[in-house]
Every structure is written in structure tokens, then in C-alpha cells.
Ligand SMILES: CC(C)[C@H](C(=O)O)[C@@H](O)C(=O)O
């Protein structure tokens with residue numbers, strides 16, 4: 001039997017509750033399908049800070065590096081608003097991304113048919129939406145140096161962040177976007193601000209060159225990132241794959257996620273480069289939503305984004321394609337039946353708890 | 366009679382057509398109201414490049430600096446896609462902003478009642494929307510140094526942009542936002558990414574301190590910029606004034622503009638600091654939309670954003686409040702009557718040309 005190691009980092013807020021529902025699925029797959037998942041749990045974010053003063057410990061980092069895949073819940077909350085910058089909850093997530101070299105962040109923005117009415121957009125604009133945002137995740141302004149606050153005297157400080165991109169970083173993320181486009185509608189829209197940023201100039205140049213060299217069968221278009229935000233709101237279905245940098249990707253994927261009306265349902269995958277020998281790649285899977293401290297601990301959070309993130313894990317880390325498909329179908333089935341957590345409750349539907357939602361999905365799987 | 370000097374920079378694409386409709390209004394106000402506007406015209410963007418190889422000439426810069434207000438159309442188009450970075454059309458606009466020290470960019474996102482149905486958002490979410498985005502315009506990643514592309518050899522290049530903010534820059538834009546909030550619903554939401562960016566940390570700190578020191582009567586909230594993008598899509602009416610940095614402001618104001626369904630109608634004002642003696646401030650007014658090269662020269666562009674920008678000019682540069690109100694009402698009246706350019710055409714309305722729209726507004730004024 002294959003052994004598949006999963007390192008689970010539930011984190012803060014609703015993270016642990018959502019993760020518990022994935023554990024149910026794993027238990028089910030282990031006993032009924034000999035899936036061979038071996039899990040271990042660690043701490044990240046505020047809960048790690050409370051335990052040992054850092055947003056993730058070196059020991060847990062080692063475990064994350066060694067695992068076949070990492071499942072990540074959510075981090076942060078008002079409790080840790082005042083902690084030092086270097087040990088704030090987000091630092092744990094950023095260290096995982098950086099040390100594991102998870103440069104490719106895949107954020108599908110899909111609209112579950114049963115939830116199309118929940119979008120703030122008109123239903124016809126959003127029904128059937130299926131966009132994949134490919135966000136660069138280990139470069140840009142998130143990690144560039146210098147990144148400082150300096151006291152200038154006279155009551156003045158100066159804050160500096162640096163957006164830095166090298167050719168190879170753009171090349172490899174463009175490659176991921178083009179490869180994925182080939183499995184979808186074969187079209188990529190690259191977004192930057194070359195009219196203002198030098199990194200945008202290089203971005204456009206390298207994406208264009210990568211396209212010409214290896215992916216000229218894929219349709220490539222370019223859009224300024226601000227115009228991209230507009231177009232996402234105006235006519236989201238015009239897009240298939242969007243490739244963009246770390247900061248624009250952060251903004252644009254959140255806007256896209258909210259458009260679907262399915263924010264609590266959206267998963268993400270963060271992938272490293274495939275190992276030259278084994279083809280395996282480091283990977284972390286996390287919901288797009290945050291830690292929602294306001295509803296944490298009440299058993300009412302929506303676990304679907306976390307479960308859908310596990311479906312991405314099956315697909316991308318273990319090539320368990322039919323299992324991933326079945327799990328995604330199970331989610332749709334449960335939604336079609338009108339089973340809903342509070343955040344997506346609608347007239348005529350049945351409101352359930354986090355745990356009941358997890359059970360329903362396991363049953364439908 | 367007062368003399369009021371206006372320097373007009375129609376620019377490229379639909380800029381000149383839209384500006385021509387403002388000229389009609391000015392002529393009307395001069396002959397019927399002794400408004401005393403004295404206008405002069407210059408070149409900016411691609412048309413300036415074609416004439417003398419720069420996106421704006423030093424001579425025209427001098428005129429912009431000397432005028433009571435600058436009216437700006439739009440710049441750019443595929444014709445100039447290949448020109449050098451330093452002389453690209455946008456460089457003209459950026460130089461105007463920087464040299465005139467127009468640090469405060471006011472971007473109202475309002476929804477004209479007659480156009481609520483044109484929004485991609487559900488009508489009830491958007492009806493009555495009235496947000497003011499206050500964007501910092503002379504700092505951040507737009508102007509920070511270093512801003513370079515370096516050849517590293519081995520086919521690798523490195524692009525660097527620098528986001529730089531000093532305390533005083535944040536303080537003065539926060540002050541503008543708080544002052545304006547007092548004339549509206551008295552609430553400001555400040556957006557940054559303090560969880561990732563040092564400039565976000567300083568931003569939040571300085572906005573908070575400014576609030577405490579001088580504006581504690583105004584309600585202040587903070588939101589991460591990505592969450593802000595989401596909330597704009599989810600529930601835009603929760604906002605009154607939003608204050609944010611140059612790059613986030615670029616993205617967020619475009620998303621907000623598109624939400625209203627009234628993109629072709631939205632104006633903006635870019636203001637400098639009031640002169641200590643005279644109280645007058647340098648100012649530039651421009652539509653939020655771009656140069657729309659695809660429809661340029663056909664006489665079908667919507668001139669309303671340009672005309673509404675002139676209304677802002679009346680209000681902010683000349684304190685002609687009743688005239689500004691009348692002009693804004695004239696726009697609403699014309700829309701209520703069902704007079705529409707092609708971009709906002711709807712069933713049962715009358716489609717008119719750029720020039721006919723301008724005439725209708727002058728008549729309703
Ligand atoms: C939590 C935060 C550091 C993170 C980011 O900015 O990348 C989040 O917003 C995301 O999009 O995953």
C-alpha cells in the first residue's frame with residue numbers, strides 16, 4: 001500500500017473546525033479505499049505564536065518540507081494584532097511559501113450553479129463561471145529587499161517595500177499558466193502595469209517570449225492590472241486562465257472569488273517545481289477565505305473551501321483524479337440538495353452545522 | 366471681472382472629442398455668466414510625442430504650472446505601444462502629477478439613478494451608491510527609486526520597483542480624506558496591506574495618529590486592500606470615503622468605477638496642497654476612463670466623464686458651487702430624459718452623438 005504523508009496546519013479561527021471535516025474524509029478514504037494517508041498535525045499563525053513565540057516553529061517547518069503535501073487552514077485574528085511584525089500570524093504562511101518555494105498559486109474562481117443567485121453580480125454574468133488565476137507566490141513585493149521602516153528624525157519615518165522580479169521567476173509561472181490553459185480553454189491573459197512599473201515591463205516581455213518559444217498554440221492576451229480588475233467585474237466569463245504577479249494576484253483573486261458569490265467555497269493550491277527525478281512537487285493547499293475569528297468555535301463555519309482544497313491536493317499532489325472528481329461532485333450534489341451552512345443559506349434550503357456539512361459531503365462522496 | 370485660466374490638454378484617442386464638449390460649456394458660461402474663463406491648449410501623451418518626441422514639452426509643463434486649473438483628456442493608444450519607456454504617453458500624465466505635486470486624487474464612484482440597471486451588480490446593491498476614493502497620487506511604487514531593469518547576464522534580467530512612503534505623505538492624504546468625510550457621511554476606511562508591506566504598517570500607524578490628533582469626530586476603520594476589493598464587490602454601499610495608496614488606489618478605484626455601471630461618466634480631481642497665503646491649489650481634472658482608441662474620431666464617445674470633471678473643477682478650483690451643482694444636475698436630467706451615447710444605450714432611450722450629448726447638457730444647464 002502506498003503511504004501518502006499529509007502535514008496538517010489548521011491554524012487559527014475557523015481553521016481547525018474546517019480541517020476537522022477533511023480529517024473525516026481522510027479517515028473514510030483510508031478505511032474504504034486503502035488510500036494510505038498518514039497525517040500529522042502542527043501549529044501555525046497565532047496558535048503557534050502562543051505556543052512558542054513564532055508563527056511557525058523550525059520543527060514544524062521541517063515536517064512541512066518532508067511531507068507529500070501540506071494542508072493549511074487559516075491564520076490571524078484580533079488577538080495577535082499587536083504582536084511584532086516578524087512573528088505576526090501571516091509570517092508563518094509566508095515562510096511556508098518561501099521556504100518550500102511554492103511559486104505557483106492556483107486559485108480557481110468557479111461559480112457553483114446552486115449558488116449563482118448568491119453572487120452580487122447579475123446571475124447571467126456569473127453562471128457557469130470558471131476562471132483559474134495563476135498567481136506568482138514567492139517573489140515581488142512580498143519578499144523583495146529592502147523592506148524597512150527607517151526613522152528619519154523630525155517625527156518622520158520612511159517605509160520601503162521592494163518589488164523585485166527576475167526573468168526565471170516570470171518564465172516559470174508563465175509556463176505553469178500555459179500548461180494549465182492547455183487542459184482548459186487554451187487561453188491565458190497576463191496582467192501587469194507595464195505603463196508604470198519596470199517589473200511590469202519585464203513581466204510582459206518574458207511572458208511574451210515564453211509564449212513564442214514554447215506555447216504559441218495557446219491564445220495569449222495582455223491587460224493592465226487595473227483594467228483587469230474592471231473587466232473581472234464587467235464580464236468575468238471572458239477569462240480562462242489569468243497569470244499575474246504576487247500582489248496583483250492577491251487583489252485580483254479576491255475580487256474574482258467574491259464575484260462568484262462562493263467565497264466560502266473556494267480552494268487554492270500552492271505548488272513548487274516538479275523534482276527533476278521523481279516529478280513530485282512540494283505543495284500546500286488552503287482555502288481562499290480567512291480565519292473569520294468572529295464566527296470561530298461556534299461550529300457554523302463553512303468547511304467546503306477546505307474540503308475543496310483537499311480535492312485539489314488529491315488532483316495535484318497524488319494524481320488521484322477520479323477521487324478528486326468524485327469529491328468535487330459530492331460538494332455540488334450536497335449544494336444541489338439545498339444543504340447549506342449559514343453563510344450561504346437561502347430560502348427553501350436546510351441550514352446545517354460545519355460538522356453536518358462535512359458528514360453530508362462524506363456521504364455523497 | 367475675474368479671470369480664470371484653464372490649460373486644456375485633450376491628449377489622444379477620444380480625449381479631444383470629449384474636451385470639445387467642455388469648450389462648448391465654457392463658451393456658454395463666458396457669454397451668459399461672465400465666467401471669465403481664459404483657455405489655452407497644449408499637447409500631451411502620444412500627440413505630444415508625435416509633435417516633439419516627449420510625452421509633454423517643458424513649455425506646456427510651464428503653462429500647466431501657471432494655470433488656475435488643468436483639464437486633461439486621456440492618453441495612449443496602440444500607435445505608441447513601442448515607444449521608449451521614458452516618453453510613453455503615460456509619462457506625460459505622471460510628470461504633470463509629480464511636478465504639480467498633485468498628491469490627492471479624488472475619485473467619486475457614484476451611480477446615476479438612470480443607469481443603475483447598467484451595472485453588472487444587482488440593482489439593489491448599487492442604487493444610490495456614493496463613494497469617494499481618495500488616492501495618494503505622487504508617492505508609492507509609481508515614483509519610488511530604484512526603478513530599474515538590470516541585465517544579470519545568462520539571459521537573466523532583474524526588474525525593480527520601489528514602494529516608498531514618508532510620514533508626511535501619508536499624513537497629508539489622510540487629512541484630505543478626513544476633511545472630505547466631514548462634508549459627507551463622516552466616515553473613512555483606510556486600506557493597505559500591513560500584513561505584508563512595511564509601507565502598510567506605516568500607513569496604518571500614521572492614519573491612526575492623524576485621526577487621533579485632529580479628526581477623532583470622524584469614524585475611522587481599517588481594511589486590508591485585498592479584503593477591500595472583495596467588500597467593494599460584495600456590499601459597496603458600506604463605504605463613504607476610502608483612503609489608500611497610489612497603486613491600491615489605481616486598482617480599487619477602477620473596480621469601484623466599473624461597479625457603478627457608469628464608467629464613461631466618472632470624473633476625477635487631482636489636487637495639490639493649498640497655498641499658505643492664497644489658499645489656492647494646483648489642480649488637474651480628468652475622466653477616469655482611458656483614451657478608447659477603438660472608437661476615437663467617430664463622434665460617438667461619451668463626453669459625460671469629461672464634463673463631470675469640469676464640474677469638479679468648478680467646485681474645487683473656483684468654489685463655483687452652485688454652478689457645479691447645476692452642471693451635475695444637468696447631467697442627471699439629460700440621463701433621466703433617456704438621452705444616451707452608444708456605451709450607455711438602453712431600450713426606449715434615444716442614441717445621440719458626442720456633440721449632441723454635449724449640446725443637451727449645455728441646454729439643461
Ligand atoms: C494572509 C496574507 C499574507 C495572504 C496574502 O497576502 O498573500 C492572503 O491574503 C492570501 O491571499 O493568501
Ligand SMILES: CC(C)[C@H](C(=O)O)[C@@H](O)C(=O)O
Pocket residue numbers: 195196226455458615
Ligand atoms: C494611465 C495610468 C498611468 C494611470 C495610473 O496608473 O495612475 C491610470 O490608470 C489612472 O488610474 O489614472
